[in-house]
Amino acid sequence: MASLPDKKHVRTLAIVGAGPGGIMMGIALKHKLGLHDFVIYDKSSDFGGTWLVNSYPGSASDTPAHFFTPSTHLNPHWSTTFPPQPELLAYWHDLASRYTLYSNAAFYTRVIGAQWNCETQRYDIELEDVRTGQRRRERAQFVVSATGLVSEPRYPEAIAGLGSKGESAFEGAGGCWHSARWRHDVDFHARRVAVIGNSASAAQFVPCLAADPTTQVVNFGRTTNWFVYGPRHRYPSALRWVLAHIPLALRLFRLCVILINYGRPIWLEYRQRFKSRGKEGREADLIAYMKRTAPEQYHEMLTPTYPLSCRRPILDAGYYACLHNPNIELSRKRVCAVTKTGLRLEDGTEEAFDVIILSTGFVTGRSLLELRGEDGVSLNDFWKSEGRPMAHRGVCVPGFPNFFLIAGQRRLALCGDPLTSPGPGPNTVTRNGSAILTHEVAVNYIAQLLAPLIRSPSPRPLTLRVPPAAFRAFNARIAAALAASGFAAAACPPSWFRADGGTGANFSTWPGSIYGFWWAMRRVRWEEYEVREEAGRAVDVRAGRRWEDALKWALGVAVLVGAGVGWWERARLGEEVVRIRS
Structure with a gap:
């Protein structure tokens, strides 16, 4: 103790x-x-x-x-x-x-x-x-x-052979670990890798793994997700200079970013209450984007069966496109157990892997x-x-x-x-x-x-x-x-x-x-x-706040009155000058 x-x-x-x-x-x-x-x-x-x-x-x-x-x-x-x-x-x-x-x-x-x-x-x-x-x-x-x-990190209880702290029976060369505890010492070159989970983090690191044509990736994902197009554009050095040195430029640029990216979602949110086309049109756009980007063989697997409003969509960082690579496979099979050599699936088959990465949330x-x-x-x-x-x-x-x-x-x-x-x-x-x-x-x-x-x-x-x-x-x-x-x-x-x-x-x-x-x-x-207080006596902290609020209001009124008087005096003085000159 x-x-x-x-x-x-x-x-x-x-x-x-x-x-x-x-x-x-x-x-x-x-x-x-x-x-x-x-x-x-x-x-x-x-x-x-x-x-x-x-x-x-x-x-x-x-x-x-x-x-x-x-x-x-x-x-x-x-x-x-x-x-x-x-x-x-x-x-x-x-x-x-x-x-x-x-x-x-x-x-x-x-x-x-x-x-x-x-x-x-x-x-x-x-x-x-x-x-x-x-x-x-x-x-x-x-x-x-x-x-x-x-x-x-969350380690699914439904997967046998996987402990609550991430311990497992797996004896592969690269080990079994959570993506939030990424092992930078593991070499994926010429390895067979299992990724369990296909949501947010997997959508970011799976394309990186698949970029090496010698790495064989099998992504087990039973959840369908809405994805939105999210290209990463580099900001030009000239723009960064303007934002750093021109007064108010950074504030105005931030405001534009907010309006461009978050003005439309708010409009759609209210539009959905009165006209269903707002939601249905957005869903149709996202499904069309998926069909343009992902391989046809995965279209059914990648089409969500629930409304867009149920979950926030994932930013596509190349996940759809990487599914075209011959060294990656998307599987809807449920993983039942982690074994010494790999994974046992719902149909009773076992697949061998060198590395198992859990992208199973927190x-x-x-x-x-x-x-x-x-x-x-x-x-x-x-x-x-x-x-x-x-x-x-x-x-x-x-x-x-x-x-x-x-x-x-x-x-x-x-x-x-x-x-x-x-x-x-x-x-x-x-x-x-x-x-x-x-x-x-x-x-x-x-x-x-x-x-x-x-x-x-x-x-x-x-x-x-x-x-x-x-x-x-x-x-x-x-x-x-x-x-x-x-x-x-x-x-x-x-x-x-x-x-x-x-x-x-x-x-x-x-x-x-x-x-x-x-x-x-x-x-x-x-x-x-x-x-x-410590003795249990109630304390009114609003008293000080009321004085602060009253002072702010008084100062505000004083500024407005002062500005009004100044404007009136200036106008009157201008009239006197005109009268004298005439």
Whole structure:
């Protein structure tokens, strides 16, 4: 058992996860709140999260580069429309260095669990050094979970001979491993490779494997997916110079990217409500694209049997085209077991392989952090009792004071079959837009919640809670909106964003657009929360906010009045000058 924390290990705030969400939260704490007494835990060796671990060939964003950064930290130097993994990782490392977040980081540190201590009004956090196995305890007043959903690979239980941690009976030369744990030491030249899964990440690395004509690839994929055309164009150096040196050019270019790429999806979303041709026309376009690009022998296998609105389509990075290669085969046969020499299929046949790559997604639908609240109930048990993961506005859960989730379970085209991007905030996935914008919205909202608690002059620690009534009212509205959306269609197949093995309630999706999510989260409604001192006395943090709002309104009115008076004086003075001259 780890020892109790000493005073030097008592912090104001702890962030779990050093991916984009954790980095953005750390920047907000330093830049917006002036808080430096916090720590960022991560079991990896550096910042980057999904971009650190998903280093397979072809790994890249499926969101346009200039919409895949925080609005406060735009980057004029992106090389292509959809940046590759090394470029994205370098961007996040640069941000972490620029804001000196390395001084707040505790790498190679796994968070075993966190328990709310009613006496100290803080969380006792149990940690483990992944290199030595040594455990210790630290304490924090606030905990922010930014663990994401692409950190724990999923190994299908239905495949015999495959353990929950990836161990297998396979004895092939290249081994059996998950695409998120890519082995760069494996040589694929003149090898026979099995790829299990044909969704997001496989769609990126399979073309890279098939590029070597000596590599024989068999892609086992039982799921049909919608694919959209997504060419990677290089940005000319002249354009990058303009974006870097001409004032407002980068902002205007980003706005154009947003309107071109995400204006149409929003229009289609509303058009579908009144005229079915919007949806049917889009589906027909995508099927026509597939038939133009993929081999005819696979057309039936590649045609989805569910509506486009059920899942976000995958960006085609050459997957359809690579199926023309003679060294690749697409199979719909179900994999039943991993054997010593390869795979056993549903028809009883066995196929031998040198390498087996699992592109089977990540663990979703539960918190990877073993968190216990004020009643000793774990977060996962609470969600289980509710029937699905739920949170108030995607960030707070009743019974877990001073605990926050970084929202943004946005799906990326790099991470699995199928899966989401960092951020386990329930019901925060949007149909269009950027995962990073969703992160930014959630981080700004959490910063608003933290500001009066951190800046309070009270010597006693403050605790923030969301009452069950507010929590249930909000989630009831979300459920009602989702019931009328395409994500609840009976024709939709089992999916990662639904509970009970993919067939239950939708725990992940936001019922509107990214812009609607931003509008709902633009400011805190303090009547939805309770703030109390250590002794249990309620504290009205809105008092300070009311003075701030009143001051802003007063300044705004003063500016308008001043401008009006100035204009009137100038006009009157002009009339006097004209009168004198005449």
